[in-house]
Amino acid sequence: MAEEWSFPSVLERMWGREPTTRRGPRPRLDLPTITAAAIEIADAEGIGGVSMASVASRVGVATTALYRYIDSKEDLLTAMADAVAPLPPDPEGMHWRDYLALWTRAQRDILLQHSWLLAISANVPPMGPRRLLWLDRALAALEGTGLDEGERVNVASSLTGFALTDASLIHNVLGDSQLDKAGLKGASDYGEALAAVLDPADYPALSAAVGAGVFSGVVGWVDDGDFLFGLNLLLDGVEQLIARRRAGT
Amino acid sequence: MAEEWSFPSVLERMWGREPTTRRGPRPRLDLPTITAAAIEIADAEGIGGVSMASVASRVGVATTALYRYIDSKEDLLTAMADAVAPLPPDPEGMHWRDYLALWTRAQRDILLQHSWLLAISANVPPMGPRRLLWLDRALAALEGTGLDEGERVNVASSLTGFALTDASLIHNVLGDSQLDKAGLKGASDYGEALAAVLDPADYPALSAAVGAGVFSGVVGWVDDGDFLFGLNLLLDGVEQLIARRRAGT
DNA sequence: GGCATACTGTGTATCGCGTTCATAGTTTCA
DNA sequence: TGAAACTATGAACGCGATACACAGTATGCC
Numbered sequence: 001m002a003e004e005w006s007f008p009s010v011l012e013r014m015w016g017r018e019p020t021t022r023r024g025p026r027p028r029l030d031l032p033t034i035t036a037a038a039i040e041i042a043d044a045e046g047i048g049g050v051s052m053a054s055v056a057s058r059v060g061v062a063t064t065a066l067y068r069y070i071d072s073k074e075d076l077l078t079a080m081a082d083a084v085a086p087l088p089p090d091p092e093g094m095h096w097r098d099y100l101a102l103w104t105r106a107q108r109d110i111l112l113q114h115s116w117l118l119a120i121s122a123n124v125p126p127m128g129p130r131r132l133l134w135l136d137r138a139l140a141a142l143e144g145t146g147l148d149e150g151e152r153v154n155v156a157s158s159l160t161g162f163a164l165t166d167a168s169l170i171h172n173v174l175g176d177s178q179l180d181k182a183g184l185k186g187a188s189d190y191g192e193a194l195a196a197v198l199d200p201a202d203y204p205a206l207s208a209a210v211g212a213g214v215f216s217g218v219v220g221w222v223d224d225g226d227f228l229f230g231l232n233l234l235l236d237g238v239e240q241l242i243a244r245r246r247a248g249t
Numbered sequence: 250m251a252e253e254w255s256f257p258s259v260l261e262r263m264w265g266r267e268p269t270t271r272r273g274p275r276p277r278l279d280l281p282t283i284t285a286a287a288i289e290i291a292d293a294e295g296i297g298g299v300s301m302a303s304v305a306s307r308v309g310v311a312t313t314a315l316y317r318y319i320d321s322k323e324d325l326l327t328a329m330a331d332a333v334a335p336l337p338p339d340p341e342g343m344h345w346r347d348y349l350a351l352w353t354r355a356q357r358d359i360l361l362q363h364s365w366l367l368a369i370s371a372n373v374p375p376m377g378p379r380r381l382l383w384l385d386r387a388l389a390a391l392e393g394t395g396l397d398e399g400e401r402v403n404v405a406s407s408l409t410g411f412a413l414t415d416a417s418l419i420h421n422v423l424g425d426s427q428l429d430k431a432g433l434k435g436a437s438d439y440g441e442a443l444a445a446v447l448d449p450a451d452y453p454a455l456s457a458a459v460g461a462g463v464f465s466g467v468v469g470w471v472d473d474g475d476f477l478f479g480l481n482l483l484l485d486g487v488e489q490l491i492a493r494r495r496a497g498t
Numbered sequence: 499g500g501c502a503t504a505c506t507g508t509g510t511a512t513c514g515c516g517t518t519c520a521t522a523g524t525t526t527c528a
Numbered sequence: 529t530g531a532a533a534c535t536a537t538g539a540a541c542g543c544g545a546t547a548c549a550c551a552g553t554a555t556g557c558c
Contacts, residue, residue: 011446022534023524024534024535025523025524025525052515053515053516062537064517064537065535067517067518068536072517135455136451136455139455139458140453149457150463154475154478154479157414158411158414162410165407168370169410197376203381205386205388205389207385209398214399214402229403233483234483235486237484270555271504271555272554273504274554275553275554276505276507300543301546312508312544313507313548322544322546
């Protein structure tokens with residue numbers, strides 16, 4: 001029944017529950033210090049620069065010392081993903097739609113500022129204190145809308161997913177290295193590249209879009225308008241659902 | 250101007266443009282053979298089982314022989330991601346909403362059947378023949394709705410993103426290994442785990458949702474209804490936009 | 499027909515990274 | 529004071545991606 005749970009040690013530490021031990025030397029590190037160092041490296045050099053060795057050397061210990069605090073590198077990444085998130089904005093007094101728009105944009109911006117997150121997300125269900133706080137605030141904003149608990153969670157999930165999608169799109173098209181890696185020198189080349197490769201007979205609709213210049217130039221392709229476009233698609237859907245619930249269906 | 254483009258060699262091969270050379274021994278392999286082998290391994294053992302060595306041994310050549318066909322492992326992954334996609338369904342004669350629902354679900358199912366895709370996506374803008382064909386069909390289905398080319402692309406992107414989000418969610422909660430790795434034995438434990446860790450004072454709305462049983466049990470948490478929920482959120486938004494365009498705004 | 503050429507597959511080698519293990523040192527409790 | 533519990537370390541292992549030089553093989557030109 002109410003047995004004592006055994007979380008993975010990283011999770012315990014993420015929630016501040018350091019092991020309650022008294023013997024032995026004082027630990028020289030703690031999880032926040034380690035994740036902070038790892039995040040700094042990832043921000044500066046990308047996720048590729050994050051190795052056990054690089055993190056350890058940055059905090060001034062031997063490589064293997066890190067294993068006293070985390071069980072594996074993947075655990076480190078999990079901890080990083082939670083720790084980068086700042087505190088969510090306060091929904092107090094805001095209309096749900098305004099807050100969720102703000103909330104979603106903020107999430108997207110976090111992903112863009114720390115684009116290495118894109119390579120990590122799609123990992124574990126969120127279990128860290130920060131990410132759960134974000135979820136909590138979204139649910140709070142939806143109180144009083146007539147949606148039930150499950151629906152609120154679904155709305156929040158959809159918006160989080162959208163933020164991730166949008167950030168991923170922007171990163172891939174404007175991104176630092178990806179496009180060079182694909183042999184494209186800039187975003188505007190994406191349209192050209194498509195045109196060079198598509199046979200209008202096999203790809204009629206897509207060719208038309210390319211011909212219309214949809215993919216040409218950074219501005220026409222991904223800009224803030226596109227974010228709002230998708231966001232409002234979702235929020236319109238939510239609004240309609242709320243109206244339906246209010247109408248008693 | 251119309252210069253000869255130099256794509257990365259993998260892209261050339263993905264589009265069937267093998268180098269037009271005649272000298273030397275006949276290549277024993279081709280890109281489709283390699284990607285097929287890699288996909289089989291990934292399906293069977295997960296993405297972790299895919300190494301240059303394992304793929305090479307499966308097709309019966311030395312490890313380094315693969316580098317005659319691809320420049321790097323990442324290129325192999327790119328090719329795999331395009332090659333797993335089957336041909337998209339035909340929108341001929343279908344209402345745009347029905348088709349897009351089908352189209353999105355099919356994409357999600359692909360991601361679930363080859364869940365290693367989740368670890369790869371968020372990579373490069375789609376440049377392969379299969380993925381572009383999917384995009385083309387979605388755009389075709391939106392012809393005659395009054396949306397302009399850019400809007401159609403945005404709709405398709407949003408739906409693709411949603412499919413990815415939903416698949417990712419399902420995979421993480423019901424997934425094969427992830428949950429064990431997180432120390433949770435099954436999906437129903439997610440709710441329990443949250444309850445064990447949350448302080449209702451700090452996470453009031455989320456605690457309420459947990460208390461309502463939203464996260465308890467597989468059925469209540471992610472099922473087909475949730476997919477339809479998010480999908481219809483988006484499609485309702487699209488429908489509203491189309492109506493607005495028709496009304497002349 | 500023969501020879502240079504361009505191309506193919508292989509074996510060897512290197513480098514970096516994650517992780518394990520035995521060890522030496524350090525602090526607290528009995 | 530001594531034992532127990534815990535810490536950080538260095539060396540070592542295994543694996544995986546990739547570079548390189550080499551040997552073999554088919555084509556095109558003379």
